[in-house]
Amino acid sequence: MAGISPKYRQYILGAIFAAMVLYYVGGIAFEQAIQAPLQAARQRTAQLRTNIERRRKELKAAREALQWLAYWQSQALPTNRELAQSLYQAWLVQLCDEAKLTDRAITSGSPRSPGGAFQVLSFSLRARAGLREIVDFLFGFYRTDLLHQIRTMTLTPLGDGTEFDVTLTIEAAMLPDAYRNPADPEEVYREFSTRTWRTSNRVASARLEDYHEAIVGRNLFRLNPLPDPLDYTFLTSITEAKGEREAWFFVRASDTLVRLKKGEILEVGQFRAQIREILDSEVLIEADEQFWLLSLGESLSQATALPPEF
Numbered sequence: 665m666a667g668i669s670p671k672y673r674q675y676i677l678g679a680i681f682a683a684m685v686l687y688y689v690g691g692i693a694f695e696q697a698i699q700a701p702l703q704a705a706r707q708r709t710a711q712l713r714t715n716i717e718r719r720r721k722e723l724k725a726a727r728e729a730l731q732w733l734a735y736w737q738s739q740a741l742p743t744n745r746e747l748a749q750s751l752y753q754a755w756l757v758q759l760c761d762e763a764k765l766t767d768r769a770i771t772s773g774s775p776r777s778p779g780g781a782f783q784v785l786s787f788s789l790r791a792r793a794g795l796r797e798i799v800d801f802l803f804g805f806y807r808t809d810l811l812h813q814i815r816t817m818t819l820t821p822l823g824d825g826t827e828f829d830v831t832l833t834i835e836a837a838m839l840p841d842a843y844r845n846p847a848d849p850e851e852v853y854r855e856f857s858t859r860t861w862r863t864s865n866r867v868a869s870a871r872l873e874d875y876h877e878a879i880v881g882r883n884l885f886r887l888n889p890l891p892d893p894l895d896y897t898f899l900t901s902i903t904e905a906k907g908e909r910e911a912w913f914f915v916r917a918s919d920t921l922v923r924l925k926k927g928e929i930l931e932v933g934q935f936r937a938q939i940r941e942i943l944d945s946e947v948l949i950e951a952d953e954q955f956w957l958l959s960l961g962e963s964l965s966q967a968t969a970l971p972p973e974f
Contacts, residue, residue: 736811736837736839737839737841737842738809738842738859739809739810739811739837739859739864740782740810740811740836740837740838740839740842741785741810741811741836741837741838741839741842741856742838742842742843742846742852742856743783743838743839743840743842743846744846744852745775745785745838747849747852748785748836748838749772749785751852751853751856752772752785752787752810752812752836753770753772753787755808755856755860756770756787756789756834757770759801759804759805759808760789760791760801762800762804763793763797763798763800763801763804764793764797764800765791765792765793765797765798765801765830766791766792766793767790767791767792768789768790768791768792769789769790769791770787770788770789770790771787771788772785772786772787772788773785773786773787773788774786775838781839781840782837782838782839782840783837783838784835784836784837784838785835785836785837785838786815786833786834786835787833787834787835787836788831788832788833788834789830789831789832789833789834790829790830790831790832791830792822792827792828792829792830793827793828793830794826794827794828795826795828795879795880796876796880798819798828798830799872799875799876799879799880800872802814802875803867803872803875806864806866806867807863807864807866807867807870808859808860808862808863808864809859809860809862809863809864810836810859810860810864811836811837811839812834812835812836812837813834813835814832814833814834815833815834815835816831816832816833817830817831817832818830818831818832843855843856891917892965893915893917893932893933893935894932894933894935894963894964894965895963895964895965896915896916896917896963897913897914897915897916897917897932897963897964898913898914898916898961898962898963898964899911899912899913899947899958899959899960899961899962900912900913900914900921900960900961901960902942902943902944902945902947902960908925908926909925909926909942910923910924910925910942911923911924911925911939911942911947913930913932915932924939925939925942926939926940926941926942927939927940930949932964935951935964936951937949937950937951937956937964938950938951940955945959945960946958946959946960948970949967954969954970955969955970956968956969956970957970
């Protein structure tokens, strides 16, 4: 700053200092007066948008819940316990009749409240049926548009496994406002009957035959039948001693060897036959007035039936 007087230089430095102070103070004022409120407004806007989105989702969930509630109400039992038990138990009896379940016994328990505004009625069903009848019952149960479920099912095979003792525990829900006029039993009955004729979306196929083919055709519970002892009794040898022939039969089921001469009786299980002739490599036997020819190495079930005029 050559050529500038010291006094004027002081004025310039003071002006520069004042400008710096003003810039600094102005920045703080701008931050406090404009920037901070603007940032706060942006935050409030973001929070409001978040709240609006949350409320929108809650409203959507509430609408969906109302739709589901209306749907469930259209499937539920009335809240009148006696009426609900009577209607549902009568329907179970009808379903058992249609599926041809026999020796049935149906009981109902006290309602319970799992939570919320609904209650659950429990039923116990015991019956006797074949696998086809059980499939028919389950198909009718799940295709019916009612708010019910089978909680447990026990099948106890009887005999050869073609028939079962069936034990089921079933639950059905009762919901308020499920019927237009719950105070009128006749109207409730008519509305309930209508519901039992509707078809639900719980079944994978609407054809009962599909379940017969998939399940009944391969009954895993059927016990293998006992082996036929005639299949395991073989003519193993024909011997001769002192001019008299003897047929040897090996009974694999008992691991025994039976030696018989002409006129003697062969007994295997319930089967009885008389040895009529012993040839070089064959034996002629008679059972139930029928003649059979058995060759060496064959089992009794492989014997050839001979014509009556033989």
